[in-house]
Amino acid sequence: MTTTTDTTTKTKTTVLEAKGVTMRFGGLTAVKGVDLQVNAGEIVGLIGPNGAGKTTFFNCLTGLYVPTEGSVSYKGKVLPPKPHRVTEAGIARTFQNIRLFHNMTVMENVLVGRHTRTKEGLWSALLRGPGFKKAEAASEARAMELLEFIGLEHKADHLAKNLPYGEQRKLEIARALASDPGLILLDEPTAGMNPQETRAAEELIFAIRDMGIAVLVIEHDMRFIFNLCDRVACLVQGEKLIEGTASEVQGDERVIAAYLGTPFEGEPGAEEVAEVEAAEAHAEAEADAEPEAEADAEPEAEADAETEAADEDEAPAAESDDAPAADADADADSTTSTTSTEGEAK
Numbered sequence: 001m002t003t004t005t006d007t008t009t010k011t012k013t014t015v016l017e018a019k020g021v022t023m024r025f026g027g028l029t030a031v032k033g034v035d036l037q038v039n040a041g042e043i044v045g046l047i048g049p050n051g052a053g054k055t056t057f058f059n060c061l062t063g064l065y066v067p068t069e070g071s072v073s074y075k076g077k078v079l080p081p082k083p084h085r086v087t088e089a090g091i092a093r094t095f096q097n098i099r100l101f102h103n104m105t106v107m108e109n110v111l112v113g114r115h116t117r118t119k120e121g122l123w124s125a126l127l128r129g130p131g132f133k134k135a136e137a138a139s140e141a142r143a144m145e146l147l148e149f150i151g152l153e154h155k156a157d158h159l160a161k162n163l164p165y166g167e168q169r170k171l172e173i174a175r176a177l178a179s180d181p182g183l184i185l186l187d188e189p190t191a192g193m194n195p196q197e198t199r200a201a202e203e204l205i206f207a208i209r210d211m212g213i214a215v216l217v218i219e220h221d222m223r224f225i226f227n228l229c230d231r232v233a234c235l236v237q238g239e240k241l242i243e244g245t246a247s248e249v250q251g252d253e254r255v256i257a258a259y260l261g262t263p264f265e266g267e268p269g270a271e272e273v274a275e276v277e278a279a280e281a282h283a284e285a286e287a288d289a290e291p292e293a294e295a296d297a298e299p300e301a302e303a304d305a306e307t308e309a310a311d312e313d314e315a316p317a318a319e320s321d322d323a324p325a326a327d328a329d330a331d332a333d334s335t336t337s338t339t340s341t342e343g344e345a346k
């Protein structure tokens with residue numbers, strides 16, 4: 001599996017073109033006039049805070065929702081808003097919450113994904129004629145190729161429900177690939193994954209791109225997205241806030257603000273700096289004053305000083321030293337954990 005990000009051989013053929021896609025649910029406009037293009041050979045990321053409209057936009061692209069306004073074209077043709085027609089046209093997808101057939105084997109799950117490419121009709125299937133058997137053998141061969149591609153060929157006859165979580169996510173991708181798509185939409189492919197599984201998913205997506213399949217991916221894991229994507233679009237409250245290269249989007253203050261409310265990287269605000277400096281100066285002054293106080297103190301006074309160690313004169317200095325670091329960690333943690341919890345919850 002190659003992880004090259006070399007883009008020299010990429011063409012600029014537009015695979016997906018969404019124009020002015022709007023989706024309203026009663027009074028709520030979940031997606032507002034979003035334009036987005038995905039070109040052949042590209043990996044495009046779609047980011048945005050919770051409830052920004054990312055999954056709704058995916059559902060509009062794949063025919064699960066009929067957009068209130070706008071159009072979606074695949075390779076120059078407007079797509080009918082019907083999921084099976086969209087799959088037939090060449091767009092496959094995975095879901096935020098895993099949707100495997102849990103009591104079917106790994107192989108059978110991939111074969112289900114193959115059905116849009118199987119031309120044999122009902123009678124042929126019931127009579128199991130030569131045409132059907134040939135098609136069935138070809139489907140199984142293709143399914144096994146895909147299982148080899150994701151590294152699950154040795155588990156072809158295991159029940160899907162017995163796979164570990166990370167392998168279930170990979171199997172979903174194999175099932176989507178079974179329809180021979182030209183574009184795959186991945187909705188939070190690393191939700192709930194550990195760092196090793198996330199890294200493997202990243203490699204898998206590069207390999208899918210290298211097979212000639214364009215990728216549009218929703219993800220909350222920013223490191224993953226910015227490492228992976230040629231372009232990134234950010235949705236906020238249903239609207240596209242910005243679209244650009246990973247570095248353009250990563251550094252955009254509006255994106256940071258949309259996620260966190262306040263910047264958490266780069267320079268802290270003047271107020272925070274002044275607060276920390278004052279606390280440090282206070283702690284130093286206390287430390288300098290202490291030896292003298294101890295030297296002068298009578299035994300009773302020493303006991304008093306110990307009792308006072310926990311009083312408010314000491315406490316602010318100690319807290320001021322620890323608090324900024326602890327807060328920064330908490331911020332970072334809460335960003336990550338919100339992300340994974342969110343992903344798992346759906």
Ligand SMILES: Nc1ncnc2c1ncn2[C@@H]1O[C@H](COP(=O)(O)OP(=O)(O)OP(=O)(O)O)[C@@H](O)[C@H]1O
Nearest residue numbers: 025028030048049050051052053054055056057342
């Ligand atoms: N079927 C629906 N009916 C009514 N409102 C909906 C429906 N689907 C989504 N919404 C609303 O549309 C908005 C966008 O939701 P959506 O799930 O698309 O956001 P998201 O960016 O994918 O969020 P997350 O990152 O949490 O998955 C939310 O306010 C949501 O409650």
